[in-house]
Amino acid sequence: MKAQSNVLVTGVSSGIGLAITESLTARNIRVFGSVRSQRDAERLLDTFKDQVVPLIFDTTDRDAVTAASEQVRELLKDDPLLGIVNNAGTGTAAPLLHVPIAEFRQQLEVNVIGTLNVIQQFLPLIQGSGKRPGRIVNIGSTAGRIGIPFFGAYAASKHALTGLSESLRRELMLYGVDVITVVPGPVKTAIWDKAEALNFSAYSDTPYVNLIQAFRDAMVRDGRNGMEPRIIGDTVFTALTAKRPKATYIRVAGLFSNWILPTRLPSRWVDKLIGDKVGLKLLSGPKNLRQSATNQSR
Template structure:
């Protein structure tokens, strides 16, 4: 039985991916941060799911979990690592604290770095293990190739994942470990439900207030109109099992908009986005 580690399986893409891979006969080790989620997922998913309780930014806890997975594998390699856990920090850059930006980078960038360092030996960097080398799937975003205003921390973190993945793919050729990026567009995931938690009152005197209110409404629509997480799970399954997967996959419920973002001149796209959010300067009268 092939085994895979998925970070952030309590909800969203991680949950949907775990469900799909379990249905396809994989054994899944899924990370959660709370014991209550670990128990819930064990009951929902059954005996082929093993919860790992850690925060991806806690290096000691992640490496301890990797030790548990090594013991469970009994000398075999891991088939895959899906670096999925993430958060989205929103707000205008001029009014965010350095700590808020740092938290975004810690979870979305340093988290995958820590997880990769911990689990790469099990994927085949440790030559003493038996079995074919595994693959690393990085869950990126369309925001990794296009910057979103008022979500600059999130966009920055996903751009970083693109560069990290490119570098690791070439480094890990030494071990036969492939690194593939999946950059989804809008997905029905609770990460966007947190738009309700944006403290609009904090920005009452901010010139960005109208744009933030539009952004919050847009983010709340995302949580209802996006792709089902299981569709990303199906793509992860393809990436883990295809003989020669592509290095990057993009999937979106609005492929036309994805195409336009690639082909439109940047200045034109800037104007469209700014008009939509109300970020154009006021005209003098």
């Protein structure tokens, strides 16, 4: 009987992370899944039984991640991890001119620093004696290539994750460890219910307030018509197990209009297309950027 494989997946309580867990466990792969609460851990155990080992940690907490890696090491004994899947992340919507710096910093902390934190602590566990080294799979986003307005902090973090993944893949050639990026567009998850409830009153005295609300509504519509989460889960399985995996897997509903066009057209053309869609037009009357900066500092 073939020995069971093991994979670490971060952020498995819902959404894409949960779909990845479902895809892997359906193929007899045990998942060490990170969550941030005991309640989520108990729910995973109720659902997946011994196919999932919940790990309670925040990816940005170095001590907690170190402790979790030691816990996994003890449970694995001499077996390696088949892979590390970095899915945990967060997103926020705000005009860059007005986003609180602490909020912007948190995006980078979770989506970039947290990912590297997990990789540094768990990487030694994916190399087993005499076996093919495991792989790292990072969950990126189309926002890591296409900078969309009002999600600039998220886009910046995902651009950074793309660069981190490419640099790390080349550095780890020394050890035979592959780094693969899965790039989803909007995915049908409960995150869009949360997005619909966002309150943008903090920007009510800026020219952006109606634009950001309209853009949020468009994003929610796209999300609810987006990719099924199981497709992302199955893609992660492929990335972990394919004999010759791609460096990047693009999974986008409406591939031509939502990926091929905006990544092939000249940037100024894309500016125009997005600007027309969102309603970003030159303000009439006085354009007081100094007043905008003053409002942001309050």
